[in-house]
Amino acid sequence: MLNITYSKKTVLICGIILSTLLPILAIYSSLLFKDLGFSKETQFYISRFTIWISLLLLFLYSFKIEKQPFLLWKETEYPFSSFVKILFITFLKLFVAVYIVGLLIILFKITGESAALNKILTLFKKNYVLLFFTCLTAGITEELIFRGYLLPRLEAILKNKNLAIILSSIVFGFLHIGYGTLLNVIGPIVIGFVFAIQYEKYRNIKILIICHFLWDLFLLIAKT
Template sequence: MNLNGKYALGILLTFVLLAAVMLYVFPLIYFITGIKAFNAANFFYTRIALWTVLGLVFLYSLFIEKNTFLLWKDKKYSTLFYIKAVIALYLICAFGSSFLNLIIQLLTREGMSNKLAQISLVFKNNYLLIIFTCFTAGAVEEFLMRGYIQPRIEKIYNSPYVGIIGSAALFGILHSTYGTIGQVVIPFFIGTVFALFYKKYSNIKILIICHCMYDLVSMMILNFIDIKHLSAF
């Protein structure tokens, strides 16, 4: 198998593993623990499963592709650039997502998904779980979606645009398990913004920080706002 074939297989492996975690990890955890409840402990184990996926993909890149996990070497920037980039990315994602959410609400009047409602109850005042969840999402999703998948799609199709749109589309599709249109469209938008930034500046650390911050603000809203008002956000 040539290198592009190995890249394609790695992308497929990554998507299948992430989809399996999103769809089937809770039943597996219920079976292992014997506790059929959507609680903090079981949710914590699902985050461990995501780290496991990252580890498996890393091993695949090392031993099957025989290549570095990050095809694009991280560029170094000043502390001031980090601060400006994180703030700019956050504001673009926050305002863009709010606008898209407003449009979706006007067109579909869809409410908050049952899964998100369950998650909001699990996170209630559990700050350690919130922090660990945000860090997991930021690190695992950025390493896999932008760091691993985006450059390899670009290599296969010899097109940066296919890499950007392809990685963003996979990012949106994986969030479809939350059960709403907004949870596909908004992640696709954020994935596109992040992919454009990664292509231009080649720095995964900035994306991880911004992703963590974005999720942390969202989770704190989930924590403090009454659940019946959450669809507005």
């Protein structure tokens, strides 16, 4: 657990706010180009590129303002066999968690069709490069921001790892509120919760990046 001063705490809180606001601004940045004649594909590409820019800004903030590494938790290195095993365990936990929540959603009859998601899926059906780039962007940027950056800093401030895991998962879930349905928030909260637990346990962001990328890739290919 990190021991931080008042001034350091203020800087960390500002970083936490940035890690929440920058991805939101990046996602909705494409709206600025809506009336400029850009196609839906181009607008979507712009929103993905701006997420990378938000990650870069967060990197600069950690180095220049916080004056510390972006990843507060030192990466634990594993032999290849152990790496693959942990990756498989993470994927399995994710599948079980999503499956159980899916059953509960059916049980409580929580339904909702996301018009926004359907429009995106239509784009992906026409452009698999965009689909792949989207999965790659989500896997790398979202894990680095919400698990690599946000989670350790929440834990440092709150002095409570369980609360940090829950809050980071909720923030991650509400990042997807633009899809317009409760289901599109619940799902990412569950996914964020599983990934946060795994990062807390194994301290290896690369495992989460690969797992997140593959999960999104398989899911989107299945939907398209």
